[in-house]
Amino acid sequence: MKPKLLISACLLGVPCRYDGKSKPSEAALALGERYELVPFCPECYGGLPTPRPPAEIRGDGVFTESGRDVTAEYRRGAESALALCQALGIKDACLKSRSPSCGNREVYDGTFSGTRVSGEGITVRLLHKSGIRVFSEEEIE
Numbered sequence: 001m002k003p004k005l006l007i008s009a010c011l012l013g014v015p016c017r018y019d020g021k022s023k024p025s026e027a028a029l030a031l032g033e034r035y036e037l038v039p040f041c042p043e044c045y046g047g048l049p050t051p052r053p054p055a056e057i058r059g060d061g062v063f064t065e066s067g068r069d070v071t072a073e074y075r076r077g078a079e080s081a082l083a084l085c086q087a088l089g090i091k092d093a094c095l096k097s098r099s100p101s102c103g104n105r106e107v108y109d110g111t112f113s114g115t116r117v118s119g120e121g122i123t124v125r126l127l128h129k130s131g132i133r134v135f136s137e138e139e140i141e
């Protein structure tokens with residue numbers, strides 16, 4: 001039996017990104033040969049619509065460019081991801097790089113200027129705290 005892998009739904013072609021588009025990755029799709037893929041989008045499960053205004057992390061919070069605080073929705077999405085991992089015994093996740101939910105090494109700095117900083121998305125923070133390993137679609141090789 002293949003191990004289960006939580007995977008960002010947008011990497012499999014699901015149009016759940018803030019701009020209503022997907023970000024399909026051939027390498028991510030090919031993971032289906034080794035894992036049973038469990039697609040998930042924390043921002044959708046957190047209660048945000050698609051499309052939605054882009055948001056960036058500032059400190060412990062997440063805000064849209066107009067200043068709306070969407071931290072609660074991002075946290076709810078993270079908690080849903082963790083609940084799914086715990087229910088299904090998932091120990092690994094492949095999540096989309098640089099997303100304020102899914103990014104595992106870098107995120108944008110909160111100024112909406114395209115500036116990247118070291119850091120983790122809100123879902124990745126919670127998964128890491130719970131011992132779930134996260135890699136991005138750029139690290140599949």
Ligand code: SF4
Nearest residue numbers: 008010017041096099
């Ligand atoms: S929250 Fe994650 S899964 Fe959802 S669109 Fe953003 S990067 Fe993709």
